[in-house]
Amino acid sequence: MKSHVIVFPGSNCDRDVAVAIKNISGYQPQMVWHKETSIDQSDLIVVPGGFSYGDYLRCGAMASTSPIMQDVVKKAKEGVPVLGICNGFQILIESGLLDGALMRNNSLSFICKDILIKPRNQSSVFTKNAQVAKMPIAHNEGNFFVTSEQLKKIQDNDQIAFQYCDESGNVSEHSNPNGSLENIAGILNENKNVLGMMPHPERAAELAHGCEDGKTIFESIFN
Amino acid sequence: MLAKIYITLKKDVLDPQGSVIANSLRSLGFNHIEDVRQGKFIEVKLNTENKETANKQLNEMCEKLLANLVIEDYKVEID
Numbered sequence: 001m002k003s004h005v006i007v008f009p010g011s012n013c014d015r016d017v018a019v020a021i022k023n024i025s026g027y028q029p030q031m032v033w034h035k036e037t038s039i040d041q042s043d044l045i046v047v048p049g050g051f052s053y054g055d056y057l058r059c060g061a062m063a064s065t066s067p068i069m070q071d072v073v074k075k076a077k078e079g080v081p082v083l084g085i086c087n088g089f090q091i092l093i094e095s096g097l098l099d100g101a102l103m104r105n106n107s108l109s110f111i112c113k114d115i116l117i118k119p120r121n122q123s124s125v126f127t128k129n130a131q132v133a134k135m136p137i138a139h140n141e142g143n144f145f146v147t148s149e150q151l152k153k154i155q156d157n158d159q160i161a162f163q164y165c166d167e168s169g170n171v172s173e174h175s176n177p178n179g180s181l182e183n184i185a186g187i188l189n190e191n192k193n194v195l196g197m198m199p200h201p202e203r204a205a206e207l208a209h210g211c212e213d214g215k216t217i218f219e220s221i222f223n
Numbered sequence: 224m225l226a227k228i229y230i231t232l233k234k235d236v237l238d239p240q241g242s243v244i245a246n247s248l249r250s251l252g253f254n255h256i257e258d259v260r261q262g263k264f265i266e267v268k269l270n271t272e273n274k275e276t277a278n279k280q281l282n283e284m285c286e287k288l289l290a291n292l293v294i295e296d297y298k299v300e301i302d
Contacts, residue, residue: 057289058291061291065288099293100293103236104240106237107239108239108243145236146293147293150293
């Protein structure tokens with residue numbers, strides 16, 4: 001099992017992801033500095049959260065032009081599973097691997113709290129074991145937006161991975177923390193091998209975190 | 224050559240920052256505010272005097288990096 005975690009200047013969830021992967025898969029992932037130009041054979045590439053390049057211009061915009069991203073895009077197109085979490089989701093959108101845009105939260109506030117998400121797609125490599133799960137969000141720009149044509153496309157193609165929901169699993173305006181269209185918390189690419197999500201599964205991956213719901217995403221990939 | 228690039232949210236995209244600014248202006252007593260939209264202004268200095276080359280490259284810059292065309296429009300002006 002070979003996995004890789006990309007590290008940009010300003011990444012701050014890279015080591016959390018590495019610990020989660022090591023604990024769950026038993027294998028230590030390789031950290032890859034963004035100036036590298038290629039990744040070895042990989043079973044999982046993670047683009048972690050943080051504030052790459054200080055969120056200059058738009059969140060993820062600068063990181064998407066980093067040398068390593070050309071190979072991440074190439075590997076994603078070859079079918080390698082790629083997981084982008086929080087800022088990593090923003091980077092995958094900016095690099096063109098995922099549809100849409102992540103705008104400023106409609107409250108104009110940074111939101112840091114536990115939320116619940118419900119899987120909409122349960123067939124991808126990331127979501128095949130997914131159930132309603134609790135994990136934290138911590139972002140200022142997580143307000144997902146797509147044009148109505150793109151929304152129809154991702155709905156028809158079963159690309160919505162997760163939606164924010166309440167404790168009963170109801171998806172409603174009340175359970176929407178940031179104004180995301182259709183309560184979208186995570187989406188997949190057309191081939192379902194690229195997942196971008198705002199919630200942090202790596203921060204809910206062991207008992208010491210107070211919640212282990214995030215483990216299922218990693219277990220799903222490694223099993 | 225100096226180019227000016229204006230990046231604005233598309234008309235049908237909500238702009239919560241613009242709404243807050245509009246409310247603040249109203250509370251300062253400006254009673255003719257209908258709407259406020261916030262955007263970005265970028266200056267790019269180019270080392271060419273060929274307007275056609277400049278225009279082509281500036282548009283490419285906007286499409287590849289400076290604007291997010293899902294939510295933003297851009298306008299390029301060359302002095």
